[in-house]
Amino acid sequence: MQVKIVITTIAFMLTMIIFGYASIREPARMETFTNAYEGRRIEWGGDIFHGNCATCHGEHGKAELCYDAEGEQIGCAGLALNNRELLCGERTPRMEAMGWLGTKEAFIGGTITAGRPWANMPTWGSDFGGSLQPYEVGYVTAYVLNWEDEELCAGPPPEPVIWPSTVPDLIAETAAGDAVNGEQLYNVAYGCAACHGDPVVDGSNAVGPWAGNFQNLDEVRVAGYTAADYMYESILEPSDYISPDCPAGPCAGPPSSMPANFGLRMSFQDMVDIMAFLNVDVSSSSGAEIVPPPAE
Ligand code: HEC
Ligand code: HEC
Structure with missing residues (x-):
């Protein structure tokens, strides 16, 4: 009788310890899972970028190193995306210049989706007749946003470029x-x-x-x-x-x-x-x- 109670008590305590530990670990596990998912999204976005965007925006999004289908170096038709004007700060100089009032993510995702056909930026979103599904636009947007880092954004925000008058x-x-x-x-x-x-x-x-x-x-x-x-x-x-x-x-x-x-x-x-x-x-x-x- 005594022995049974002792065993049951020990089993109960062990169960509590195991469950307790698991529930303490849960937020950390969720975070690892979310980070892994975010990482995968950026990786998928990178594949889309290299297949569709690098010809105009450059291998590293710096409007340098653009190549045609034969591997010949060509002039980059697009703007630099991996740069401070587009990425640094809550309201970036580019959002300011374009009069955009929403978030940075929506500015970039929206530009990719709709394009700027009047300025040679193609339309990508399938809703507008482009070749990327909305989730793919999400991946490539995450890839572009991932270029924002402390080194790129160090120092005060850049002034928008104003060309000399004459x-x-x-x-x-x-x-x-x-x-x-x-x-x-x-x-x-x-x-x-x-x-x-x-x-x-x-x-x-x-x-x-x-x-x-x-x-x-x-x-x-x-x-x-x-x-x-x-x-x-x-x-x-x-x-x-x-x-x-x-x-x-x-x-x-x-x-x-x-x-x-x-x-x-x-x-x-x-x-x-x-x-x-x-x-x-x-x-x-x-x-x-x-x-x-x-x-x-
Ligand atoms: C045919 C060349 C071309 C291709 C391909 C292209 N772009 Fe562009 N993109 C441009 C041009 C040109 C602009 C600048 C338009 C302007 O002057 O406002 C631009 C602008 C942008 C901007 C806004 C930059 C800013 O500072 O306002 C983003 C974001 C962007 N492109 C992302 C992409 C992504 C992502 C892809 C691939 C899915 C892509 N582009 C493919 C030519 C291209
Ligand atoms: C995609 C083709 C294209 C590219 C790239 C291009 N241009 Fe042009 N450019 C044109 C066209 C088309 C015109 C004529 C229409 C006009 O007057 O705007 C023109 C007009 C000009 C004119 C006025 C010429 C005249 O006889 O009146 C100058 C100067 C000029 N471009 C310089 C440049 C320079 C410098 C570059 C590179 C930094 C460049 N362009 C890139 C297509 C292009």
Whole structure:
């Protein structure tokens, strides 16, 4: 009798200990499980990114290292996503610039779903006729958001980039143009050559006007503009003036079929380096105000 009670008591206590321990472990187990699931989502998102997005946004989402289907390096058409403007802070500079009032996740997921067809960002969500199911958009959004980290976001939030108003203001903020670097930017990094051709081979332009002629556009397109003024405006605001000189006659537009986001992609120095490569004389300017100064 005594022995039975002792055994039952011990069994009861053991059961309590085991259950008790399991219930204490439960939140930790749930967390490991959730983290593992989140990790898997990011991994699946990475596969989607490399299959669909890296051709335009670059291997590491930095708008560098874009390759076509044959493995040839090409200019990146998309913006950098792995960058502070898009990812750092609650209200990021990009959300501010686009007037977005929702969350960062919704901004990124919504942009992927709907695309920006007017700006060469394709529509991905199946609800809008794209090739990704909503859960796949969720995975690739998680992958993009995962680039936000302490190193990337260290220091105060970046100021949105505002281009100097005039060409003289631009050269005041840059070193002398480097034509060798300009050539690489023109051919590879920004892929201008794909549309504007080889500047020493007349007629090599496939889509836009021939770049060999850009140096000759003093007063030609816009009264009072030098070639440098005109080129500065053409790159930052392609739709402001539509060229009459495309391979098959007057260019289409507005809107221009030239990507409108170079102002978000290139540095001030890149701009003068490309002008140096194309023999556009930056020191000659009418001082025309190309970019409105920021409102006070
Ligand atoms: C054909 C090229 C192209 C492909 C492919 C592409 N994008 Fe884009 N994407 C762009 C361009 C161009 C923009 C900038 C549009 C603009 O100027 O507002 C952009 C913008 C974005 C933005 C908003 C960035 C910002 O700062 O406002 C996100 C997010 C994005 N893309 C994610 C993706 C994802 C994810 C994929 C793959 C599923 C993808 N893109 C595939 C060209 C592309
Ligand atoms: C996808 C094709 C495409 C790419 C890439 C492109 N452009 Fe253009 N560009 C055009 C088209 C089309 C026009 C004519 C329509 C217009 O006037 O906006 C044009 C117009 C211009 C003009 C005005 C030319 C004139 O004769 O009036 C300049 C200057 C120019 N682009 C420079 C550049 C530079 C520099 C780059 C690279 C940083 C570049 N473009 C990238 C298509 C492109």
